[in-house]
Amino acid sequence: MAGIYIHIPFCKRACHYCDFHFSTSFQKKDEMIGIIVKEILLQTGYLEGQGIGTIYFGGGTPSAVPPSDIKMIIDTIGQKFNVSADVEITLETNPDDIRAEALMAWSEIGINRLSIGIQAFQEDLLKAWNRSHTSGQAKDAIALSQQAGFINITADLIYGGQGLTDEDWIQNVQTLIDSGIPHISSYALTVEKGTALAHQISVGKVKAPEDEQSNRQYSILQSMLKLNGFEQYEVSNFSKPGLESKHNMSYWSGAHYLGIGPSAHSFNGVSRQWNIANNIKYIHSLDEDIIPFEKEMLTDEQRYNEIVMTGLRTSHGIDMNRVKGIDVRFEKYLNDVIHDLKLEEKLFKNEFGNWTLKPEYYFFADGIAAELFYSPG
Ligand code: SF4
Structure with a gap:
């Protein structure tokens, strides 16, 4: 099964730590939604008829545009792609957009998974990060979503930020546990250029x-x-059994996906491409029926590195069948480098025969993956 990602590039405010692509001006919103629909129509061949198992609305803030816009996009995908009957459709939301009417509308148009960007429950931190919501709104957002019948709910929290004490942190995690939601994603505060x-x-x-x-x-x-x-099924992702994000799992397992909207990335097994991260240029180009993207053909070495990088971040481990599928020399390379760098104490072979990181080393996953990347000679 393949996935479709839709990037909605608008946010009410710019969070101080964020380097995603978005605009705080909604002036071009209607034009953008029309152009996103147009890009979907132009990209119907990209996934070569594969079934669609997941649709993910990210951004930006998809909950900041009316549900009718999201419906238009879902309907277009439904008309042009072979969408599975049990498709997972995720909408990223901010707490201040979560109201009873919006929840009802999202449910009616087929959204069956909500991702709520909470980040923290401390008012001073939310203000310091320029978030658009309060702590009270975050708690209400979860309760309202549950009352509206949403079961598959995830929330994001940030750790390691300035001013976040361990006591605050324990309280934040406990608040989400007590809320009863079945999925939590959590990321370290990172300082991005610009x-x-x-x-x-x-x-x-x-x-x-x-x-x-x-x-x-x-x-x-x-x-x-x-x-x-x-269960921790990925470095930053935790879920109750069976409620993992199918969409994110498909990224990590090498499934193909189509990204629509400015800055969205696509992958079809042999190449990767990414749309221009500029709303005006994206709209103008698609006005001329040209999708503005750059593309990279993946070498065998790049494919190996990606399998290592994504696999090491998951509890499924580095998929050795996929590694061997590129070329058996990569299996030997990986085993040798693990042995030479004495990494056996940080890794183990799981039930699938995949090299897997021990959870106590997850925090260092990206650095360890880099040591396993292919470097000739
Ligand atoms: S709402 Fe999300 S995408 Fe928008 S600025 Fe904040 S963190 Fe970034």
């Missing part, structure tokens, strides 16, 4: 996040969620 946060740090207004604090809070997160019946 963001307001990077500027605040450079002028000494804010302290840079420290690895030690992030690592400690990550361990707290892992143990609290494990104790409460969550």
